[in-house]
Amino acid sequence: MAAPPVRFDSSAVMPDQVPYATPALRLFARELGVDLTQVKGSGRGGRIVREDVQAFVKQALSAGSGARAAVGNGLNLLPWPEIDFAKFGAVEAQPLGKIKRATGANLARNWALIPHVTQHD
Numbered sequence: 035m036a037a038p039p040v041r042f043d044s045s046a047v048m049p050d051q052v053p054y055a056t057p058a059l060r061l062f063a064r065e066l067g068v069d070l071t072q073v074k075g076s077g078r079g080g081r082i083v084r085e086d087v088q089a090f091v092k093q094a095l096s097a098g099s100g101a102r103a104a105v106g107n108g109l110n111l112l113p114w115p116e117i118d119f120a121k122f123g124a125v126e127a128q129p130l131g132k133i134k135r136a137t138g139a140n141l142a143r144n145w146a147l148i149p150h151v152t153q154h155d
Contacts (some may be wrong), residue, residue, distance in 0.1 A: 055082040063087050 052069035052120035055063070059082060063070050066087065073090045119125050130138065 053082055054080055059084060059087065073110055 051071060053060075053073065054075055055100070060070065062084060063082075068087055068090060070082060070087075070152055073082050073086050076086050077083040
């Protein structure tokens with residue numbers, strides 16, 4: 035007895051509106067952390083051009099912190115949860131030194147960007 039055919043719905047995989055942009059522009063937008071679905075294209079046929087991305091970034095940066103979410107770091111990471119550490123006892127905040135601030139930022143960036151592979155035999 036043959037198994038029934040499997041139905042595949044591509045709407046769950048593909049977004050409704052795929053931005054109309056060249057691969058080079060997609061790379062440029064990715065480097066800036068711009069979500070192309072939020073950029074309105076001014077090129078022929080609604081194509082997104084480099085000037086559109088640059089204008090979007092300028093507008094987002096000048097608008098303030100509310101619009102900065104659209105121009106992120108390109109990682110699409112979930113925000114850190116807000117934890118009230120005071121419920122565990124007294125909290126003392128100490129400023130980090132210059133070296134710890136620099137290495138901490140680099141460590142966080144590398145942990146998110148560099149592929150980590152583990153192989154078990």
